[in-house]
Amino acid sequence: MIEDLLPKLFRHIRTNGLNATSDVIAKNLRHSIRSTLEERFDHKFQIDTAGSIQLEDLTIDSDNKARGVYYEPTPPHVFRYILSKLDIDHREFDFVDFGCGKGRVVFLASQYPFRRVTGIEFAPELVEVAKHNIECGKSGCLNCENVDVLCMDATQFEIPDSKAVLYFYNPFDAMIMKAIAQNLETSFLKNRAEKYVIYYNPQNEVVFERLPFMKKVASEKRVVDFASPRFHGYSIFRTID
Secondary structure, three states: OHHHHHHHHHHHHHHHOHHHHHHHHHHHHHHHHHHHHHHHHHHHHOOOOOOOEOHHHOOOOOOOHHHEOOEOOOOHHHHHHHHOOOOOOHHHOEEEEEOOOOOHHHHHHOOOOOOEEEEEEOOHHHHHHHHHHHHHHOOOOOOOOOEEEEEOOHHHOOOOOOOEEEEEEOOEOHHHHHHHHHHHHHHHHHHOOOEEEEEEOOOOOHHHHOOOOEEEEEEEOOOOOOOOOOOOOEEEEEEOO
16 A cells, blocks of 8 residues: 555655645645544444535525535534633523534533523534434433524524523624624613624624624634644624623
8 A cells, every 4th residue: 555655645746845745644634633533522422413514415495505604513622622711600601503514513512501502504404413413412411401403594593682602613604694693783782691602713703893792802813623624713702791
């Protein structure tokens, strides 16, 4: 096998240079490591959350299908790291994952004692997988009893008036994020209950930066994740009293 790889390696170096070849090797290595870690996580809990899925391969009855982003789960250690930045009593907060896909983050959030955990997803196939994953977790590894995944367009979801943490892993384009931000404003102005927005890979964070009732309280340009072929940052916003 090595005898077959070496000629390809030397050809790549001659054509693209040593630095470019090193980058390709590192990327492939990270992809291999991440795939292994993803499989181990799913195997540990007997769930199915790994892999990436393009929206065109799914049955989605929504005019906003073209404004969504493909499914890719948040790495577990990245989610836990970001969530640790919140100084809150989880028992007082709802947690909502917008564009939850197979429910990886819903599953992870349910391991904390949130008052309620909700996943929002508009692809029926992914909702079915997410619901099954949650059922598997109810055997003893979840700390939140009130967990559900709703099959609906995220713009139609009524954000709870209670204290809440809203999670986004770059699920939609700017237009959809603006619609959700308007729903957030409607919810907050009813009783000004504390809200947090966690935005992983915040491609459209300007939507929240422009909200007069929200303030960015934490951010990092990249979360070091060697096992990922990409490095994403995050931003956390909190409502202003």
